[in-house]
Amino acid sequence: MNEHLKDWRIHALAFVLTLIAEFIGTQKFAFGPLAFSLIPMLYVLIFGAILGGIKVLPHDMMEEASPYIGISVMMLTAKIAMSVGPNLEAVINAGPALIFQEFGNLGTAFLALPIAIGVFHMGRAAVGCCFSISREGSLAIIADKYGLDSEEGIGVMGGYIVGTVLGTLFYGILVSFLTSLNVFHPYSLGMACGTGSASMMSASLAAVVSAYPDMEAQVTAYAATSNLLSSVDGLYMSLFIALPFCNWLYKVMTKNSRHYKDGVPIPKAAKNANK
Amino acid sequence: MNTAIWIKRIKCLIIVSAITSIGNMISTTKAGNPVSPLAAIPGLFFLLVCTILGCIVYELINKVSPKNLPAIAYISLVTILLTIPGFSPIAEWAIDATNKVGLLPLCTPILAYAGISLGKDLDTFKKQGVSIVIIALFTFTGTYIGSAIIAEIILRSTGVI
Numbered sequence: 001m002n003e004h005l006k007d008w009r010i011h012a013l014a015f016v017l018t019l020i021a022e023f024i025g026t027q028k029f030a031f032g033p034l035a036f037s038l039i040p041m042l043y044v045l046i047f048g049a050i051l052g053g054i055k056v057l058p059h060d061m062m063e064e065a066s067p068y069i070g071i072s073v074m075m076l077t078a079k080i081a082m083s084v085g086p087n088l089e090a091v092i093n094a095g096p097a098l099i100f101q102e103f104g105n106l107g108t109a110f111l112a113l114p115i116a117i118g119v120f121h122m123g124r125a126a127v128g129c130c131f132s133i134s135r136e137g138s139l140a141i142i143a144d145k146y147g148l149d150s151e152e153g154i155g156v157m158g159g160y161i162v163g164t165v166l167g168t169l170f171y172g173i174l175v176s177f178l179t180s181l182n183v184f185h186p187y188s189l190g191m192a193c194g195t196g197s198a199s200m201m202s203a204s205l206a207a208v209v210s211a212y213p214d215m216e217a218q219v220t221a222y223a224a225t226s227n228l229l230s231s232v233d234g235l236y237m238s239l240f241i242a243l244p245f246c247n248w249l250y251k252v253m254t255k256n257s258r259h260y261k262d263g264v265p266i267p268k269a270a271k272n273a274n275k
Numbered sequence: 276m277n278t279a280i281w282i283k284r285i286k287c288l289i290i291v292s293a294i295t296s297i298g299n300m301i302s303t304t305k306a307g308n309p310v311s312p313l314a315a316i317p318g319l320f321f322l323l324v325c326t327i328l329g330c331i332v333y334e335l336i337n338k339v340s341p342k343n344l345p346a347i348a349y350i351s352l353v354t355i356l357l358t359i360p361g362f363s364p365i366a367e368w369a370i371d372a373t374n375k376v377g378l379l380p381l382c383t384p385i386l387a388y389a390g391i392s393l394g395k396d397l398d399t400f401k402k403q404g405v406s407i408v409i410i411a412l413f414t415f416t417g418t419y420i421g422s423a424i425i426a427e428i429i430l431r432s433t434g435v436i
Binding site: 010014017018019021022037040044046047048051052053059061062063066067068071077080081086088089098100103107109116120122123126136140144149151154155157158162163166170171174189191194195222226236259 | 282283284286287288290291292294297298301302305306322323325326329330344345346347348350351352353354355356357358359360362363369370373376378379380381382383384385386387388389390391392393394395396397399400403404406407408409410411412413414415416417418419420421422423424425426427429430435436
């Protein structure tokens, strides 16, 4: 039993960090129409990284903390799944057309993964970052399958941080731009807002609605339904379609690339040495 | 079944529940709708039970088949089945109880563990940092444009627009 009490320092530190972070609370910053916010879970990541960076934490403590991510993230999966059951009826009523639209979320992989491999020669972190928009459910999937301290874990954590800090800001700009192009019908723009993240949806929806104020009700309805669908099917879609697809694409793209060997990017130093 | 793993699992889930109940109180108080740690316990207990049930299903399937889904797929499924109104007798109680626990306060202790273990991966982070930021922005762009294209096709082919 003693060995199970030995790592109390990790839990005590997690407790203290959480308390400090929650006391600071969400902080919103705005520059004119552009806004971004910092939330408690970012603070705990940053506190931890600082403590580790200045070598206050012993290395074995960092090692011992990592299995607890995998365990606690399972409970987060249960919380995320809570939004499915009560909404199942609404999803079935939404009809097959809207459900088919969910496959648009695979656009993450189609656009980002080729750039990650072709331009940045990223390793497996690319898969963690590209299979989804890296929200809480994606953290759970990667933590469970690869561990958050794996290459894939670094990708999804990076994506999570970027999304949390810059997500609303970025979607606000992107969607205003796409709306101004007049390529898509406002309904399509509205539907696309439903990415499975409430804050990102609000930011992109605001951009569409401000361009088409007379269609606010319809656009909002499409966005909300699509967002609901994404949050219901998100976990399974990512797990069974997007992640396997990314793994396959990664394998195919790195196989014949001169920047990779056995699916691992060749470090720059080694490449120069070969010349 | 490995007893050491189960002790570790249950210990961690209980500690996370305890931290969340207090973090949740702080965050709900700030939002002007305070939920006491005691009021959050039934919801957290329900999530804990779903997690354990999902893990049991995972391990039972592991015994009979070498091919298995990750545990979170079962946890999610168990939770969904227990919370479909009309199908599960405890659905309404469970939804009501877990609504008292916010998603974000539950994330904080989890990312605290991630933060503590992050120190050892800082070098990798530094090396890949810039490319991850750019790629993440491309994933956001990709999912939006991908969804908009498919939406446009569907809405046009069904004659809505």
